[in-house]
Each structure stands twice: as C-alpha cells, then as structure tokens.
Amino acid sequence: MSGYVEGIIILLFINGIAAMGVSLLTGFTGVFTLGHAGYMAIGAYTAAIMTVRFGIHWLPAIVAGGIIAMVLAYLIGVPTLRLMGDYYAIASIGLGESIRLVLENWQSFTRGARGYPGIDNYTTLTVAGAFFVVMALLMFYLIKSNFGRAFKACRDDYIAASLLGFNTARYRVLSLSISAFYCGVAGALMAGFLTFIQPVMFDLNKSTELTAVVVFGGLGSLSGSLIGTAVITLVTELFRPISQYRMLIYGAVMVIIMVARPEGIMGQHELGPRFIRSLFQKKNGPSKALEGSDGL
Amino acid sequence: MNETVLKLDHVNKYFGGVHAVQDMSFTLEKGELAGLIGPNGAGKTTIFNLITGVYDVDSGSILFEGTDITPYKTYEVVRKGIARTFQNLRLFPRSTVLENVMTACQQHYQYNFFEAATHMGRWKSLEGSIREQSMTLLERVGLEALAEQAAGTLPYGHQRRLEIARALSLQPRLLLLDEPAAGMNPDEVQDLNGLITKIHSDFGLTILVIEHHMELVMEICPHIVCMNFGAKIAEGDPDHIQNHPEILKAYLGEEVLEA
Amino acid sequence: MDTLVQQIINGLSLGSVYALIAVGYSLVYSILLFSNFAHGGFLVIGGYICYYTLAALGNNIWLSGLAAMVGAGVIAILVERLAYKPIRERTNVTLYLLIASMGMSIVIENVFVVTVGGRFRALPPVIPTDPVNFFGLATTSAFDLLSLAMAVIFLTALQLFLSKTKWGLAIRAASYDLRTSGLMGVNVNRLISIVFFVAGFLAAVGGIFLSVRYTLYPQLGFITIKAFVAAVIGGLGSLPGAVLGSLILGLAEMLTAGFISSQMRDLVVFGMLVLTLLWRPSGLLGKQVSEKV
Numbered sequence: 058m059s060g061y062v063e064g065i066i067i068l069l070f071i072n073g074i075a076a077m078g079v080s081l082l083t084g085f086t087g088v089f090t091l092g093h094a095g096y097m098a099i100g101a102y103t104a105a106i107m108t109v110r111f112g113i114h115w116l117p118a119i120v121a122g123g124i125i126a127m128v129l130a131y132l133i134g135v136p137t138l139r140l141m142g143d144y145y146a147i148a149s150i151g152l153g154e155s156i157r158l159v160l161e162n163w164q165s166f167t168r169g170a171r172g173y174p175g176i177d178n179y180t181t182l183t184v185a186g187a188f189f190v191v192m193a194l195l196m197f198y199l200i201k202s203n204f205g206r207a208f209k210a211c212r213d214d215y216i217a218a219s220l221l222g223f224n225t226a227r228y229r230v231l232s233l234s235i236s237a238f239y240c241g242v243a244g245a246l247m248a249g250f251l252t253f254i255q256p257v258m259f260d261l262n263k264s265t266e267l268t269a270v271v272v273f274g275g276l277g278s279l280s281g282s283l284i285g286t287a288v289i290t291l292v293t294e295l296f297r298p299i300s301q302y303r304m305l306i307y308g309a310v311m312v313i314i315m316v317a318r319p320e321g322i323m324g325q326h327e328l329g330p331r332f333i334r335s336l337f338q339k340k341n342g343p344s345k346a347l348e349g350s351d352g353l
Numbered sequence: 354m355n356e357t358v359l360k361l362d363h364v365n366k367y368f369g370g371v372h373a374v375q376d377m378s379f380t381l382e383k384g385e386l387a388g389l390i391g392p393n394g395a396g397k398t399t400i401f402n403l404i405t406g407v408y409d410v411d412s413g414s415i416l417f418e419g420t421d422i423t424p425y426k427t428y429e430v431v432r433k434g435i436a437r438t439f440q441n442l443r444l445f446p447r448s449t450v451l452e453n454v455m456t457a458c459q460q461h462y463q464y465n466f467f468e469a470a471t472h473m474g475r476w477k478s479l480e481g482s483i484r485e486q487s488m489t490l491l492e493r494v495g496l497e498a499l500a501e502q503a504a505g506t507l508p509y510g511h512q513r514r515l516e517i518a519r520a521l522s523l524q525p526r527l528l529l530l531d532e533p534a535a536g537m538n539p540d541e542v543q544d545l546n547g548l549i550t551k552i553h554s555d556f557g558l559t560i561l562v563i564e565h566h567m568e569l570v571m572e573i574c575p576h577i578v579c580m581n582f583g584a585k586i587a588e589g590d591p592d593h594i595q596n597h598p599e600i601l602k603a604y605l606g607e608e609v610l611e612a
Numbered sequence: 613m614d615t616l617v618q619q620i621i622n623g624l625s626l627g628s629v630y631a632l633i634a635v636g637y638s639l640v641y642s643i644l645l646f647s648n649f650a651h652g653g654f655l656v657i658g659g660y661i662c663y664y665t666l667a668a669l670g671n672n673i674w675l676s677g678l679a680a681m682v683g684a685g686v687i688a689i690l691v692e693r694l695a696y697k698p699i700r701e702r703t704n705v706t707l708y709l710l711i712a713s714m715g716m717s718i719v720i721e722n723v724f725v726v727t728v729g730g731r732f733r734a735l736p737p738v739i740p741t742d743p744v745n746f747f748g749l750a751t752t753s754a755f756d757l758l759s760l761a762m763a764v765i766f767l768t769a770l771q772l773f774l775s776k777t778k779w780g781l782a783i784r785a786a787s788y789d790l791r792t793s794g795l796m797g798v799n800v801n802r803l804i805s806i807v808f809f810v811a812g813f814l815a816a817v818g819g820i821f822l823s824v825r826y827t828l829y830p831q832l833g834f835i836t837i838k839a840f841v842a843a844v845i846g847g848l849g850s851l852p853g854a855v856l857g858s859l860i861l862g863l864a865e866m867l868t869a870g871f872i873s874s875q876m877r878d879l880v881v882f883g884m885l886v887l888t889l890l891w892r893p894s895g896l897l898g899k900q901v902s903e904k905v
Contacts, residue, residue: 089707091714136890143647143848146710147840148889151882154837158882162875195470202469202476203459203483210445210456217443219427220405220436222460222523261834265714272711277447305722311715315708316698325447 063182064250065294070185071246072270072286077196078239079267080282084275085200086232087212088138089146091264092153093240096126098160098259100241101248105173106166108249115179119188119245126241127234134233138226153264160256172255173248180249188242193283196239200279208232209277240267262304269307273314274321281323356418358383358527358559359404364413366396366403366583373399375584377413381527381561381576386553388574389563390594392603396583397563398440401529405437406430417527432460436525438516440532440563446505450496450515453504454487458522462486487522493555494518494548510541514548521552527559528552534566542566546573571595579603618752619870620863625756627862628763629825632818633839634846634854635767636811642787642849643807646706647840649713650691651815652833653720658684658816659823659832660724666736673738681816688812689805691716697801717833724830732827739824759821766817767855770810774851779806787849838865841885847898856896860884 075097082088100122107118137148161170199205210218211225211232218225248254266289274285289307296303314321326332359381366374374396381387389397402408404415406427414423422430445453462483468474491497494514499507504515513533520528533549534542550573553560564570570577571591579587579594581603587594594600637651662680669675695712724730741755774780782803785793794800818839822832838861846857861881868880888895 087707089710137886140889140893142706143641143710144844144889144893147647147844148886150837151841151885155879155882155886158875158879162879198472199470202472202480203462203464204466204469206452206456206459209448213445213447214443216407216427217439217445220407220431220443221457221519222428222431224426224428265718268711269715301722301726304718305726308715308718308720308722312695312712312719313715315712315715316695319699319703319708 065290067180067182067185067250069287069290070189071180071243071250072290073283074189074192074246075240075243075267076270076274076282076286077193077279078236078243080271080274080279081196081200081208081239082232082236083268083271084277084279084282085205085212086208086229088229088233089142089268090149090236091146091261091268092149092151092156093236093267094259094261094263095153095156096130096237096240097244097247097263098156098254098256099126099129100244101254101259102160102167102173102244103241104245105176105248105254108177108179109173109175115177115184115249119242119249122245122248123238123241126244127238130237131230131234134230138229138233150261150264153259153261157256157260167256170256172253174253176248176252176254178249178252180246185246185250188246192239192242197279199235204228204231212277266307269311272321273310275323275325276321277325278321278323278327280328281321281326284322284328356383357381357416358385358418359561360416361400361404362414362416364400364403364415365411366399366408367411373583374403375582377580377583377585379578379585379588381559383559384557385576386549386560386574387562387576387578388570389561389578389580390565390567390570391580391586393565394582395580397580398531399583400580401437401531401563404430404529405435431523431525434524434526435529436520436523436527437529438513438520438531438533440535442512442516444504444512444515444519446503448504449501450491450504450507451484451487451500453515454490454519454522455483457519458483458487458490461524490518490522493521493552509536513537513545517548517552521556525558527561530560530562530564532563532565534564534569537566539568542569545569549573615870619866621752621756621760622870623863623866624859625760625862626825626866627842627859628760629818629821630839630842630862631855631858632763632766632814632821633836634843634858635770635851636814637836637839638843638846638849638851638854639783639807640811641843642851643783643790643804644696644700644706644709645849646709647713647848648811649710649836650695650716650720651811651839652836653691653717654684654688654812654815655819655822655836656720656724656828656830656833657687658812658819659828660728661816662820663733663735663823663828666738671736671738676738677817677820680820681813684816684819685809685812688808688815691720692804692808697804721830721833728830730830732829733823734827735820735824739821741824755821755824759825762817762821766814770814770851773810779803783807838881841881843895844885845888845895847895850895850897853895853897 079090079093082090103122103125104118107113107121108115133152137145140148160167167173207223207228210221210223211228215225270285270289271282274281293303357380361377361379364374364377377400389400391397399408403410406425410423414421417433417435422433462479464475464479468476488497488500491500494517496511496514496518499511504512507515517533534545537545546569552558562570562574575590577589577591577594578585579600586599586603587597633655637648640648658680661683662676665676665679695716696709699708699712739755739758741753743751744754744757745751774784782793782798786798786803790800822835826832842857842861843854845860846853864880864884865877869877
C-alpha cells in the first residue's frame with residue numbers, strides 16, 4: 058500500500074475518533090460545542106512532551122493525553138455545563154481559544170507558537186487502526202445501553218429527563234468527559250502522525266470542522282459521524298490543490314444541510330441492515346418507525 | 354391504619370410579585386385517588402412543580418412518606434418514588450414508544466459504565482429485563498402493537514397513554530397526573546377514567562389528578578381539593594365540593610350566584 | 613497617571629466600537645433568541661465595501677461609509693432570508709439556526725479569502741489619527757475620540773428609533789414575544805428583515821473603525837467574539853447591557869494591555885466570559901428567561 062494512501066487512512070482513523078467524541082456530546086447529548094479542538098491540542102501536547110522530553114513510551118503517552126484532556130474537561134465542565142444552548146456554545150469557543158492561547162504563550166514548556174517538532178512517528182496504520190476499532194466498539198456499545206438512553210433523554214428534554222430520575226447535570230459532564238478523552242487520544246495520535254504540532258492546528262477552524270462533520274453525518278447517528286468524517290477528509294484531500302476553498306465548502310455545507318436536511322445524511326439512524334432495508338421500501342415511504350415527526 | 358403519603362404544610366411560592374401558591378396545606382393518605390381542581394392559573398401545576406422540585410418552595414414544607422423532600426432536586430424526588438405526567442406531554446418524540454418506556458424503566462435495573470461500554474457482565478440480562486418490563490407496561494395500557502413506532506407520530510390519545518405508561522414504569526408510590534384528559538372527547542374521558550381506576554387498584558398507587566373535566570374528577574375522586582388564585586378554597590368529597598359556594602363563585606362568577 | 617487616563621480613553625473607544633457590534637448582535641438575539649455567529653461577517657462586509665468604494669470614489673469617507681452601512685444591511689437581510697428564514701419557519705429548535713449561522717460566518721469570511729485574498733489592507737487615512745491633547749490630561753488620538761463620538765451618535769440614533777418610531781415599538785414588543793406581536797398585526801418577516809438591516813448597518817460602522825485600528829482582513833470578523841462576550845457580560849438580549857458590557861470589556865482589555873501584557877488581553881477577555889457565565893449567566897442587565905413547565 059503506498060505511503061500516501063496509508064497516510065489518508067491513518068488520518069481517517071484519527072479524525073474518526075475525534076468525531077465520535079464530538080458526536081457523543083453534540084449528537085447524542087445535545088450539547089453544541091465549538092471548542093473541542095482544544096482537547097485535541099491537550100492530548101497532542103501531552104503525548105509530544107511525554108515522549109520527546111521525558112522519553113516515555115507512546116502507548117501510555119497517548120492514553121495520558123486522553124486522560125489529561127478528560128480531567129480538564131471535567132473540571133471546566135462541572136461549572137460551565139449548567140449553561141444551556143447558546144451560552145455553552147459561546148463558552149466553549151472561549152475555552153477552546155483559551156487553551157490555544159495558553160499553549161502559545163507558555164513558551165518554556167510548549168515551545169509556543171513556533172510549534173513542537175521532533176515527535177517520534179509512532180502512529181502507524183496498526184496503531185491508529187487498533188485505537189479506532191477499540192474506541193469505536195466501546196462507543197457503539199455505550200450508545201446502545203442505559204447510558205445511551207440517558208444521554209438522549211438529556212438531549213431531547215432535560216426537564217422530562219430529570220423527571221425520569223436522571224441527574225442531567227451528571228450525564229452532561231460524563232458525556233463531555235468522554236468526548237474530551239476521545240479528542241485527547243485523537244490529538245495524541247495526530248502528534249505521532251505529523252511528528253510536528255503547532256497550537257494553530259487546533260484552532261476554531263478545527264473545532265468547527267469537528268462539529269460540521271457531526272452535523273453533516275447526522276446528529277444522533279454514530280455511523281453518520283464516521284461517514285461524515287470520511288467524506289470531509291477525502292474531499293479535503295481531493296481539494297488539496299484548491300485548499301483555500303476548503304473552509305468555504307465546510308461553511309456552505311453546514312448552511313445547506315441546516316436549510317435542506319437538518320437531520321444530516323443519516324438522520325438519527327445508524328447504518329445497519331434495518332436502515333438499508335428501509336431504503337428499498339421507498340415505494341411505501343420509509344417505514345413509520347424510522348421517521349419522527351417533530352416538525353423537521 | 355392509613356399512613357400519610359403526601360403532606361403539604363403551609364407551602365408558599367412567589368414568582369416576583371405574584372403570590373402563586375398561598376399557604377397551601379393538604380394531606381394525602383396511602384392509596385387515595387384525589388383530585389386537584391380550580392380555574393386556569395389557580396396554581397395547580399405549580400403545586401406539582403413544587404412537589405417534584407422543578408421549582409423551589411419559598412416557605413413551608415413538603416413531606417413524602419414522612420421524609421421532608423422540600424430541598425430535594427427533581428431527580429432525587431423521582432428516585433424517592435414520585436412520578437408525574439405533563440399537561441403538554443413531554444415524550445421523546447423521535448424515540449420509539451418502547452424506548453420511551455425503557456428509558457424510564459431502567460431506573461430500577463441499573464448496571465454500571467463498564468458493563469455498558471463492553472456489553473459484558475449484567476448488560477444482557479438487565480437489558481432483557483428492561484425490555485420485558487417495558488413491553489408488559491405497554492400491554493397494560495394497550496400500546497404493545499405500536500412499540501416500534503416513533504412516539505411523535507402517535508395520535509394524541511395514545512401519546513397520553515404512553516406518558517402514563519412511562520410514569521408507571523418508574524414504579525412510583527405517588528403518581529401525579531397533570532390534566533390527563535386534556536383535549537379528549539367524552540368517550541375518551543370515560544376510557545381514561547377506566548384506565549386510571551384500573552392502575553389505581555392494580556398497582557396500589559396513591560394518585561393525585563389535576564383536571565378540568567369534572568366528569569372525570571367527580572366520578573373517580575373521593576377526595577377533592579379546590580384552588581383559586583393560589584390558595585385552597587375548599588376540600589372534601591364530590592358532594593361537598595359541588596355545593597360549595599366558594600367554588601361555584603370561582604367557576605361561575607359572583608353574578609351568577611346572586612341571580 | 614498619564615498612561616492610566618490614556619488607557620481609559622483607549623478602552624472606552626474600543627469598547628464603544630464593540631458596543632456597536634454587540635448591540636446589533638443583542639438585538640437579533642432578543643427577537644429570534646439565537647446567537648447569530650455570522651454577525652462578524654456583516655462587520656467584514658462593511659469594511660471591504662468601504663475599502664473598495666474609497667478606492668473607486670476617491671476617498672470620500674461619508675459616501676463610502678454610507679455605502680458600507682447600507683450594503684452590509686442589505687446583505688444581512690439576504691443572509692436572513694436565504695439561510696435563517698427557511699429554518700425558523702420549519703422548526704423551533706434554535707440549535708439549527710446556530711449551526712447555520714456558524715456556517716454562514718465561515719462562508720462570508722472565506723468568500724473574501726477566495727476572491728480578494730487574505731492579506732492585510734490598510735484603509736487610506738481618511739479618518740484622522742493625529743494625536744490630540746485631551747484636556748491637558750493625556751495625549752490620545754483623534755481617531756479614538758472620533759470613534760467614541762460616532763458610536764455615541766449611532767447608539768443614540770438607535771435608541772430614538774426604538775423608542776420613538778412605530779417599527780421601534782414593534783421591535784420592542786417582539787423582543788418580549790415574537791409570536792404574540794405577530795398576532796397583534798406586526799408583519800413578522802418584515803420586522804426581522806428590519807432588525808437584520810439595523811444589525812448589519814451598525815456592524816458596518818464598527819467594521820470601518822476596526823479596519824482602521826487593526827487593518828482590514830477577512831478574519832477581522834473574529835473580533836465579534838469579543839462583542840459576543842460583551843453582550844453576554846451585559847446580558848444577552850439587553851441593549852443597554854450590550855453597551856455596558858462592551859465598555860467594561862474595552863476597558864479591561866486596554867488596561868490589561870497597558871499594565872500587564874498584550875498577550876494576556878485575550879485571556880482576560882475569555883476569563884471574564886467564563887467568570888460571568890459561572891457567577892451570573894444572565895449577565896449584568898439581562899432578563900432571566902425561565903421555561904414554563
């Protein structure tokens with residue numbers, strides 16, 4: 058397999074892991090975030106500094122990247138997740154940007170805006186693939202469990218959820234923490250793939266890309282988020298010669314989807330035998346069980 | 354000997370300058386089927402919200418089975434054994450009927466995060482139990498055939514039954530029904546009467562119903578509390594209530610009374 | 613002492629520019645109850661229209677300014693009609709509007725990147741920036757005083773519009789309850805268009821002053837984040853709050869830059885945001901909107 062294709066697949070795995078994290082938080086728990094690139098940055102820098110400066114093996118470094126991102130998210134999340142809707146989105150922008158600013162200004166530790174070079178290329182196809190498979194499996198299982206139902210309840214109607222006995226605050230924080238772990242691991246893998254990282258790689262544009270991918274794939278569909286990641290990553294590669302259009306296209310995609318098909322590619326459904334069968338039942342219309350009716 | 358299930362003790366609630374609930378006190382014994390009536394804006398739903406912790410009490414206390422639940426958060430109140438339905442329905446419209454009930458049912462079949470993420474351990478057996486219990490409850494309210502349908506696509510009457518089924522799956526000891534007959538025609542109200550009395554006896558619940566449909570309340574509630582402008586204006590059995598001048602005044606107005 | 617007064621004036625001047633932006637943003641929020649992240653786009657559009665008309669029409673700031681304001685206003689209406697109207701007609705969920713506005717903001721920014729390029733452009737010196745001696749207390753620039761003055765003029769004009777005209781009354785009614793005002797006979801779609809026009813209009817003024825201060829480039833709209841922060845601090849949906857929050861923010865930024873360091877500026881801004889959201893999410897003057905259960 059050529060190195061180029063291999064690189065794309067690794068990138069798909071990395072972006073896919075981050076997308077699953079954001080999908081859990083935004084698609085399944087209903088918390089709109091525009092700052093998750095910040096958690097990727099934390100994972101990336103943790104892994105970079107641990108491997109380069111302290112000579113620690115990449116496996117614990119990657120896991121540590123995820124854990125530190127998770128802990129930070131938890132600490133920030135407990136107070137800020139009390140905010141609903143727009144307020145949290147704005148706060149998340151501020152938090153993501155603050156992380157980037159701290160990384161840029163803490164020169165002694167992070168080498169600042171110039172970037173952190175010399176990272177070992179530990180993210181091979183096997184490593185990225187293994188992390189992806191394991192984390193995807195865990196996420197799919199989690200969604201199809203009591204926790205998944207709890208997250209969805211918090212998303213659909215937090216008052217009804219609390220009246221079903223759910224401590225909605227705790228579930229939101231849990232969702233945020235897990236999503237930060239995923240983004241942290243993705244960032245750590247990114248560091249080992251690019252061998253050089255800069256804070257600007259994890260700016261608002263990257264955060265927006267993560268959210269766009271989840272929206273595009275369908276809020277409430279994990280497979281949708283992965284499909285969205287695949288599409289966006291591949292399209293980015295295809296458009297590399299005219300990459301200045303890349304962001305323009307993201308933006309346009311987000312707008313068009315919200316106007317034309319807010320439920321995204323997959324809506325709330327997962328890619329599975331049932332969904333594919335329903336596509337062939339077009340004659341009778343997609344079965345009632347698959348379509349909801351809340352005005353969309 | 355009957356125990357007190359719910360006791361409101363001089364409860365007050367202000368919304369800014371509005372005294373929404375004034376010095377409210379009443380008691381419900383175990384196994385009662387009671388009604389809470391009053392004109393629109395009287396404060397009935399506010400009482401439900403105060404009991405379930407959606408609003409904070411400004412003064413006074415609320416006791417459930419002897420425990421002071423006044424400072425409790427909503428989810429704590431629910432876990433203690435109180436469930437409620439909503440005037441405007443608060444189902445999860447894009448989830449299936451079965452999922453709606455399972456989401457409530459799982460309160461009593463908890464497994465931990467590790468088991469959830471790996472589908473190992475107790476996941477299989479407890480998920481099975483949740484599903485089974487939920488289907489049983491759907492059968493109780495006659496909705497089992499629609500289990501896989503999206504809740505938002507159900508006709509209104511069925512959605513109301515689903516709300517009730519969901520509340521029941523929490524295995525509450527006190528059930529608060531907020532205008533369960535809203536928007537129903539007389540036939541449907543009769544069906545609902547049947548359903549409420551059936552679950553009252555089958556499950557041995559204490560039930561408090563807010564209602565405007567007098568044919569429901571007078572027929573099935575031996576104990577009625579009437580409110581107006583946030584305060585209790587009368588309490589008693591249907592006969593007592595029907596002849597109470599304050600109530601006639603509240604509903605029909607003073608001039609009619611004079612006439 | 614000299615520097616303190618200077619920084620205070622700087623802060624008020626910057627804050628007043630933020631106020632123009634924050635007020636437009638808060639106005640939209642008060643009617644539609646969503647954060648229009650594309651607001652920064654209106655700002656940038658104003659800046660670029662001004663730049664190009666200045667070049668084309670020979671440095672007449674009044675004409676160019678007017679063109680910029682009207683142009684941004686019109687484009688704001690178009691954005692609303694194209695992207696937001698179809699969504700708000702279909703659903704109540706503001707999350708979709710939020711995401712669409714984010715997308716729109718990226719589209720606007722990148723349309724400029726792709727067409728005119730991302731380099732920094734300085735506006736021709738049509739707005740005086742010479743130093744002025746401020747009552748013997750400090751030396752400040754004419755620009756700061758001018759931008760402060762213009763902001764005051766526009767905000768006063770807005771206040772008059774809102775309190776003395778029929779549409780102003782309609783807007784105030786709509787900020788309490790959009791649907792009810794519609795039921796009272798207000799043409800809701802036209803009202804929303806007017807609100808967006810005003811938002812775009814004010815953003816353009818802010819954009820012109822910011823372009824002079826920081827030079828013009830497509831990502832200048834990003835500065836709207838600070839206006840968002842200001843609006844949140846002052847209270848989302850409250851116009852006096854937006855002004856108050858902006859002034860506080862401008863002062864905080866300038867005092868930090870002057871007395872601590874320039875790099876800490878942005879951190880202080882976001883720090884204030886997080887603090888406000890933690891301590892008093894409805895802001896200083898915001899209304900507490902509680903959901904009826």
